[in-house]
Amino acid sequence: MRKNRLVVLAFWLTASPLAALAAAPVHEFTLDNGLKILVRQDHRAPVVVSQVWYKVGSSYEPSGLTGISHLLEHLMFKGTPDTPGGEFSRLIAANGGDENAFTSRDYTAYFQTLEKERLELSFRLEADRMRHLLLKPEDVTKEAQVVAEERRLRTEDQPEALTHERFQAAAYITSPYRNPIIGWMQDIESIRPDDLRHWYQQWYAPNNATLIVVGDVDPAKVRELAEKHFGPLPTSELTPPRPVAEIPQQGERRITVKTPAEVPYVMLGYKAPTLKTAAEEWEPYALDVLDSILDGGNSGRISRNLIRGSQVAAAAGTGYSPTSRLEELFMLVGNPAPGRTNAELEQALRAEVAKLREELISSEELARVIAQVTAADVYQQDSLFYQGMRLGILETIGLGWNKLDDYVQRIQAVTPEQVRKVARKYLTDDRLTVAMLEPLPLEGRRPAAPGAMTDHTLR
């Protein structure tokens, strides 16, 4: 009885999916100096988000300078000749604004959210720091200390984050995705002001940036303001990034991370293509569907089979990012339930992957994923920030901001056969890396002397 109802419901969801809600159009301009500007109107509130995206991030960094993009991001708040250190944040705050910045593997971005009439303040300050950063040596020293604290906070004292960092380093050999975004501690501590100055001059220029504005604005006026503030900035001669492709993996890799912790943790990652690297255009969409089959909500197979069914996992999930510049990892991670082991959870996760290689997903599951994607496409329009973020990522990794305009239709077009195909092609043992967090007791395990340190921990 209940089964029938499910089929009927699934039928109308696929037969008459809600038409995807068309987001407001994007207005695109390029200034003479190469700065690309994207404007999307959203008049729901008298608010505007302004984001400057630079095509640089940790995957652009050579060894020895890991973390330099992120350290530079911190120093971007330390002043120019016209705007002394601290003034940027003070002015934005005093104007009711909200601001921050983020560094990723493929991009560095700065944003302000403001009442719409104050957009010019953001443009004036961002244009100023695009070409005129001071980078005083004493600021570099202090900010490197702050970043070292950030690294301790986010990575070194967090067993799962630490495991993730070591996992990335083991999964990749030649790809810069092997390095942490925040950088290795020795690099954070040894990057010199000159290194930063060079990095800044190399990448911070209008012809390596995208300005994105989403909110209650008039595109023509945004363009006028952008011309006024960003227009006079000189361009840089850009050297294309070095080749950074990962060499083919030739067999499974495994590492163990031993660190004081309570709860074991296991991570599996299969090398997988992205929208940028895929041989076949449909493949990343099929992998995206596969990701949702496993972990799209509580009805996904991970929750159903591993958390509720066999109860081998206390928590588990999958992850895949189709919008990365370089080859990615399709991730499966989890904590074994009390009394179960990492090894048991690994086997259970691998069995779920094997099922996807062997069997076709059901039409009910596919219908569920399509309903979720259709709904999510509407939900994401509730956030100005996220709308800007999506445009920024796509444009910055070189796919073009409109690459995912037909995302919902692309997902709707994925077939069960295609899902099985990508599972067979990419989710194979020879493309797999496994990391296990093996907890050491929290008490009394602090090494007594540097010589006692294992190479598994940073401390």
Added chain:
Amino acid sequence: MPSLQSLISSFLAAVLLLASSLAVAVPEIQHWRTANAVPVYFIPARELPMVDAQILFNAGSVRDNGKPGLAKLTNALLEEGAGDWSANDIADRLDRVGARFSASSWRDSAVLSLRSLADPRYLQPAVETVARLLKEPAFAPDAMERVRQQMLTAIQERAQSPGAIAQDAFFKALYGNHPYATLPEGTAASLNALTRADLQDFHRRHYTAANAVVAIVGDLDRPAAESLANALVGGLPKGEPIPPPPPVPDVPASQTIRIPHPSSQSHILIGQTGVSRADPDYYALYLGNHVLGGNGLVSQLSQEIREKRGLAYGAYSAFSPMRQAGPFLMNLQTRNDQVDTALEVAQTTLREFTAKGPEAQMLEEARQNITGGFALDIAGNGKLVNYLGSIAFYGLPLDYLQNFIGVMNNISLEQVKSAWQRRVQPDRLITVIVGGPAAPAASTPPGAPGA
């Protein structure tokens, strides 16, 4: 020739002048009660075809009544079975219409949140599902055991996090025997002692119309919002209103708690009893705190700890108002060998701020950040429904959103200073330091392991 500083100030003045002439369009809250008397708070938002709804119950861990973890385990089990639906059935029913549902439980409240497309074909099945799991949770023994194990794992994870250890120790020291002292997750022992009958009884007494409020933001007209509210909570039994939690004890004497942990950083929490949601001093304290530590990098704590000395990545302070007095907390993390320096700077900053009050210009800039940023805070249905949920749960006035900017504009520097001096006692602080070896951090030479 004017200095750069004065140029900036005049620029600022010009922008601020512009700012104060702008009116923020604050949506009006519609309010009514369902047939079974549940208060409903509604703001129509017709631009996007989606609906956000929250149902909040007076059913947080403050109601655990000597059985820590009871409120949270009860809440977590709602979506694990209802009537003849299994957890799988519930997950299917919500996921196949693209709905997002979450149940969470805090010290004061238990919250159920639903986000759905507004199209009735999607919305209705989701709403029916949520209504049933509220009213007829199964509390099946196998699901109960499984979720209990998950909560035990969550407790274990807190034991590997210096930040979480610090939080738990702080609440324990601050609240003593008050129910706010315990972690909503409970302890391993208390969780293991909970029975199915405990959960059924807790549900019967707390998940009732008398203890519920509903907040809705979305693409609905008034009649549709009324039927949505009825569909969600109309079937709940009337129940008895739950009395408010007891007042919290007085600020205890100063106390410093050091807990060793194999971490490279120490987490430092410094604080005392703050204010309740209904406290008339809350707004002045909130405004003052924006100068001290509530406004990101611009705040004094951040300036002293991070910007001037590079001691920490983050240094913040906050009042967290609850039904009864929630905590006032300063929070930072620093390398183990810098603990004493950071502690000294944080304590001095608080002491001086309390003694002298904020500088006039800093107060005005903090005020501008709050009032000028209010439009940002309520931009988006997701943000708005959270505001609405708090207004509903704490019974704040219906014109709260309309009045907020005016209230902030009318607080004088003297009022901030006076509120701060009456309510904050820098000589009676609870300090928790988690990290580093068992020996006092000060005895660790810089560069030694663990430094």
